[in-house]
Amino acid sequence: MQKDKFFRDIENVKHPNEELVKTHCSYCGMQCGMNLRVDKSTNKIIGVEPRYDWPVTLGKMCPKGVTAYQQTNHDDRILKPLIRDDASLKGTKEGFREASWDEAYDLIAKKFGELQENYGKDSLSVFSGVSMTNEKCYLTGKFARVALGTRYIDYNGRFCMSSAAGGFLRTFGVDRGSTLPWTDLHETDCLFIAGSNTAECHPTSMFRIWAVQERGGYLIIADPRETPIARRADVHLDLRPGTDLALANGILNLLIQNGYADESFVNQHTNGFEETKELVKDFTPEYTSMITGVAVEKIEKAAEIYGKAPNAIVMFARGIEQQQKGVDNVSAYTNMALVTGKIGRPKAGVATFTGQGNGQGGREHGQKSDLLPGYRKITNPEAVKAVSKVWGIEPEEMPKPGVSAYEMFELMDNKTIRGLYLLCSNPAVSAPNLNFVRGALKKLDFMVCGDFFLSESAEYADVILPSVSWSEDEGTVTNLEGRIIKINKAQEPIGESKPDWLMQVELAERLGKGKNFSHLKTAKDVADEFRLATKGGNADYYGATWDKIDEQDGVFWPCKDKDDKGTPHMFLDKKFYHPDGKAKICALPYRPPAEEPCEKYPLRLTTGRVVYHYLSGNQTRRIQFLNDMCPDPYVEVHPITAAKYDIKHDEFILLYTRRGKANYKVKITEAIREDTVFVPYHFGHDESINLLTIAALDPMSKMPEFKACAAQIDKLKSGSVL
């Protein structure tokens, strides 16, 4: 086979005494293909080699991907279980001692047992993440509901993808992040991208995006900042943070007014057009411009280009989703595709840039408070019955729905939740309103944390279980296209670290649930049970075997059986997943952000990523190259605003909101609105911008409004850094 030949024959790619293990990056939803270079004599990962034959990214990687391999054998890795006996040291790195797995498991079983005996089953909780394989995500849900028997399980996708999920479910009846494969992107004629700093957050999409322009297509970007992608856009809609819904309604109005609506498509395949048309009528370009701050001509131009384009793709990301109307924003932008009929065919559709590596797969399989594997509601008796059978429990034993991620911290604060098993997440940096969240973590009676680095959240734990990095275990991940791909094991776990699924199996045995877990001896065993558990759901993975993934370069779900090749393009038959087969065009009245600027807090604060770091930075801040490139957070300020506050480039200032304050170095740039400041969110402790962000939750997705709140700057007297 061509691709095998490539690596086998070229000595300079495949160095002697080395093995190339094909896998994918550990970080974002792009899941760029890569080969890890493994020294055969030491069985250690020693480097990375581009995976030129991976069809989505063709060997391309961002700086995070290039250096990702350095996590595996990093000096900071936790090699043994750690126990802290002195609870007064919570919130610090101090007081941990190394312990055996037996001691750690015994302690956890004892403490969890005591808590559940005294305060009921639901006094325990599980907070998980989606930067791990589908198998682990699946088993975490099962562990919470079967081994712990608690209703309180949720995950960090609530801070990431849940608005996109909510929006797609409402509009399409199904939530697959992208209706088409990424290999279509460069062939479309117009990309409308809202709230995505693609060049920094999903860099390996960029060569396809630029190719659209190179071919003569158009690029429309809606973003408060002139990000590297916005800089080259044909139209840059530089809106105020938190006003996306108005912009989407305004453009939809223009599309309808100017006759770009595809009436036959709308009539045959959608509901809700008339009332939406009625509602958006008010969003004239002038009115939209007044709310969003975007010039009328730009709005008109954007609508015209999108309307005229033979094929167009609407894309969005956290910029529109991390708002207290994130779900509405998603539905509103999706309306554009539905009204113009630019969906359900190749080169046209809707896609969200999934943030976390397995943000797509991880949200489908039962880590969410109200979901079971296969993207089925826990309130649906049929689903409960099907999953209970796979899990070997009675349907009555299935816990009820829990609460969302941020709400769990509220329950910790009021002592409803007393114990926590945290894994694959770092809410002490990534949750909003951190002063409250960190306080809640401190109040816990007992906390277990599974991680491979000592994260800021692990500092609140009583027991830390050393898990493995992505390269020391195998399993599947669903990338931002909805393509199920395979992560391969390149190295044996270092020290005494174990994959999370194995910890959960062993812990379940201690908790007396061995009969439901003990048969899971390998990652493959988990995978087989997992596929079975998804059978019949919307996100049906039953046919996506590891062999098929390998043969086909990934499998797009749904993939129902062994002959099913998967579904790269959704809705080709124009059948949506609502019972009547129609998509829903939603009429969405505009709501302003929860906190509008006022006299005391006149600036809008928005947050986001830089290209060198990933999420809470727990991994990337430890990688020398990445940390050298971006060691500290900063606040981006427009020169006019800076002049108003008399602050200069590289000067430290105090930034504060109603909830918190922090010191940041000023970065002067005209690439931001005058009324807006921006701080990247990858930094811990006193540097976390989430000390300042607001926990205003979207009513449907429970997504906090990270992207817009009111803030103020104080110039520091020299030397008075916080």
Place this chain on the structure above:
Amino acid sequence: MTFSIVEPKDKDVQKRRKLYMELENCIGCRACLAACTQCGGHEERNRNYVYDVNPLVNRQTMPLMCLHCVDPACARSCPAQAIQIHESGAVLSAMVEKCIGCQNCTIACPYGIPKFDEEENLMYKCDLCIDRTKDDIPPMCASVCPSNTLQWLTEDEIADKKQATEVGNDKWVTSMPYLEGETHVTVNLPGVLQGTVKLF
């Protein structure tokens, strides 16, 4: 437009590929710097650069790396003849046993590319990942570049690019007047898209 999967060419194929830079595409991610450190022979030190064009104003960035001059000033100025030119045209790093540490090359290079390690008394620079490119495998920077700013193309492909982007605005450049001499690397300046014919 299609993106072809990079395949190694047979050794006897005369048409070697060359590094092609399309500056308009750069997104400033510095993956090229990170990848440079990963090249087998680079001892974890990067040899290329990415600059903010106007840091106080916008996010425009551009990579800068050795352009592999046909008549390299660095080699001309080297008293020890330590800088060799590979048959592919790549201007190599100083040979360790020959470099006497005078740093003439850093002063001579019109683009400021060679780096000097005081401790090791040794100059090092981009060698176009010679361990890869001598077999026509793309150099690390062009392999990973997510924005296609750096590409590894045949003469024909570069000619096609030239045809597609030559818009009479003097922005298609192979060397002069924006460079100081003929180079083996082809540079395409920002502004090339101005002349693109829009689809509709």
Place this chain on the structure above:
Amino acid sequence: MEEISLKEPMKNMKKKTNSINDAFASKFAKSMFIAVCGIVILSFFGTRMFTHVDWNLYGYMVGTIVFLGGFFYRFIAWGERPPTKIIIKKGMKLLFRKSTPKTSVDHLATYKFIWNRGIYRWTQHLLIGWGVIISCLVTFPLVFGWMYFTMEESGMYTIVGMGMDIMTVPADGFIAFMSYNALNFSAIMVIMGVCMALYRRLKNMQARAEQNFMYDFLPLYLLIFISVTGLALTFINVFLHGAGHYVMSLIHQYSVVITLIYLPFGKLAHIPFRPLSVFAKNYREHYGEKSMKQCKVCENEFVSTEQSNDVINVLGTNEIEFNMKDGFNLAELCLPCRRKYRIARFSGFATHEVPIKEANQNAKG
């Protein structure tokens, strides 16, 4: 690999001559004449008027003379290149700087800069380097009779250097032991060092990429061949009571002669040329103390004025000129400003004039 062809600098062609130089057809002839005369005169005294010449070693003599020919040929051709010429000329002038002894020891004896490149490489280089130096220091005085031993009847050895009795030591004493076996020790050092070098050449990717057999491996094989045959001589003498000694000594002698002849033309040429790095260091230090060049853009000092001018001149002799319309030569900009200036040329915006430090360009992987 091709080396850059040399363009003869025109203005150096007509040179003032003086009477001594007129006596020779070329610089090469002069150098050879002086060197051979020097050796003959030294040998004349060393061997007490040629009474103590070991004619068994004549092959080495011939080899040395041929080596000198090659060495001068190479060195002179090399020294004529404009940049080399400057370093040699100014280096000679600065030879007696106070820091010269320390720099020489660092560069030529302890190889401190190689230590900084890695302990493995340092060890390997130290073993080979000092192995070869010790061998030369023993072999050539013996060959030309600058040093020899005489055996007294009392069981004492006298070491004679330059015709004078240096010391008399017991034949079974420590110093005598070290003297007889110096070449054995040096051979072992070279073999160990070469093995380390060969191992590195098989493993290191940079080395693998750039090395070729003739340039990188041949000298190593030659060194190891000399050392092994040398040790074999000792082995034959000690364990085989001299059986096959004649053949082996011939093989050894030929291997040395071939290496000597090859030395100026391959990788080993860096041995005689390496002292230039002391020149370079002196050159940078001296002129740096005298006057530093300020960057024409950011006004930071970055190189000596002398070197900046020298480089501009050297490039000028090769018809390379980097005078910009903006009123400076590129060699007058510090490296970050020169890079930013190029960005400015690409973008049309004066990046080099934005007073912000360049972003980190040196992150380690």
